[in-house]
Amino acid sequence: MNEADVAVVGGGIVGLAHTLAAAKRGARVVLFDRDERAVGASIRNFGLLWPIGQPTETYERALRAREIWLDVIKRADLWHADVGSLHLAHHQDEQDVLAEFLATTPGARDAGCRLLTPAEVAERSDVVVQDGLLSALWSPTEINVDPRQTIPGVAEVLARDFGVDVRFGTAVRGISMPTVETTAGNWRVQRVFVCSGNEFQALYPEAFERTGIRRCKLQMMRTAPQPGGWALGPTLCAGLTLLHYRAFSHCESLAPLRQRFAEELPFHLEHGIHVLVSQTADGRVTIGDSHHYADTHDPFEREDVNSAILDYFNGFAAVPRPEITERWHGVYPSLPDGRTELIAHPEPDVTVVNGLGGAGMTLSFGLAEEVLACP
Numbered sequence: 001m002n003e004a005d006v007a008v009v010g011g012g013i014v015g016l017a018h019t020l021a022a023a024k025r026g027a028r029v030v031l032f033d034r035d036e037r038a039v040g041a042s043i044r045n046f047g048l049l050w051p052i053g054q055p056t057e058t059y060e061r062a063l064r065a066r067e068i069w070l071d072v073i074k075r076a077d078l079w080h081a082d083v084g085s086l087h088l089a090h091h092q093d094e095q096d097v098l099a100e101f102l103a104t105t106p107g108a109r110d111a112g113c114r115l116l117t118p119a120e121v122a123e124r125s126d127v128v129v130q131d132g133l134l135s136a137l138w139s140p141t142e143i144n145v146d147p148r149q150t151i152p153g154v155a156e157v158l159a160r161d162f163g164v165d166v167r168f169g170t171a172v173r174g175i176s177m178p179t180v181e182t183t184a185g186n187w188r189v190q191r192v193f194v195c196s197g198n199e200f201q202a203l204y205p206e207a208f209e210r211t212g213i214r215r216c217k218l219q220m221m222r223t224a225p226q227p228g229g230w231a232l233g234p235t236l237c238a239g240l241t242l243l244h245y246r247a248f249s250h251c252e253s254l255a256p257l258r259q260r261f262a263e264e265l266p267f268h269l270e271h272g273i274h275v276l277v278s279q280t281a282d283g284r285v286t287i288g289d290s291h292h293y294a295d296t297h298d299p300f301e302r303e304d305v306n307s308a309i310l311d312y313f314n315g316f317a318a319v320p321r322p323e324i325t326e327r328w329h330g331v332y333p334s335l336p337d338g339r340t341e342l343i344a345h346p347e348p349d350v351t352v353v354n355g356l357g358g359a360g361m362t363l364s365f366g367l368a369e370e371v372l373a374c375p
Contacts, residue, residue, distance in 0.1 A: 015195035017364035023162035034171035044330030053245035065366035220288030
């Protein structure tokens with residue numbers, strides 16, 4: 001029988017993060033994923049490490065994850081853009097939320113967040129629509145990576161630098177500690193982390209039965225490569241994003257903003273649309289996204305949702321080559337009650353980690369260190 005100290009099930013960002021945390025502690029780790037390469041939510045996202053979206057209770061976790069990301073990026077020599085972000089305010093109610101956020105969030109101020117004037121925004125970004133711009137929240141902590149390049153790169157670092165036995169194309173059939181049964185034979189291990197993401201019903205479905213966990217489907221798009229080495233600069237977003245991330249949920253000024261959007265953009269609210277703009281290693285611009293929640297989703301995309309995303313994008317930014325060359329959807333598990341993650345122990349020495357929602361890239365490395373620190 002094969003042997004290891006730790007087995008990790010799932011080769012997305014959550015599984016990779018727990019693999020790294022275990023390997024750093026000197027454990028012999030084997031990582032299993034049923035697919036030949038990562039194809040799920042971890043490669044279908046913006047590639048954004050987004051601490052600014054995190055509420056106070058997970059902001060420090062996000063900053064710690066950022067530190068780990070920078071080390072992994074350096075080890076793998078991966079493209080990244082340490083460019084920060086701009087939340088753009090073209091309406092007074094949006095500016096009110098940004099001002100209240102800064103006044104009530106000392107951690108963000110300590111990290112360097114501040115309000116910029118339109119002239120200061122123009123110095124940082126030639127993409128922003130200046131007409132009607134009142135201000136922008138500048139945050140220096142956001143980093144852009146290319147997920148389709150970076151996720152495989154992290155797996156390579158785990159194998160090369162930390163001696164992890166990475167086994168893509170190997171499905172885990174069942175776990176009965178200390179045995180992990182796979183399609184490539186059985187393994188004897190001391191501890192297992194099940195980080196199966198969207199496939200949360202495959203192992204220990206009873207651990208999820210009463211959590212209300214559901215799947216979130218999102219639609220995204222990508223342009224052709226931009227000309228002449230053009231760079232986006234800071235990641236961009238606008239007023240709708242203030243409704244989406246919990247970092248702003250405590251702001252009393254959010255209520256009138258929400259009311260205005262309910263009157264002016266009811267379709268966007270109905271379909272969970274807020275718009276982020278990031279860039280890839282080859283210069284393409286990623287634009288999205290929408291959010292639909294259900295246990296099971298149809299495989300089709302709605303063009304009216306894509307059109308609404310692009311209409312809102314065109315209101316605050318303009319890139320040199322706006323034509324869309326790719327459209328896709330991603331699906332990730334999400335908890336409905338505000339919890340930032342699901343941690344369960346369905347049997348001794350087995351830990352299920354899931355339900356990070358859209359914050360997997362931002363939080364996983366920090367969360368994994370916390371989980372591994374628990375006996």
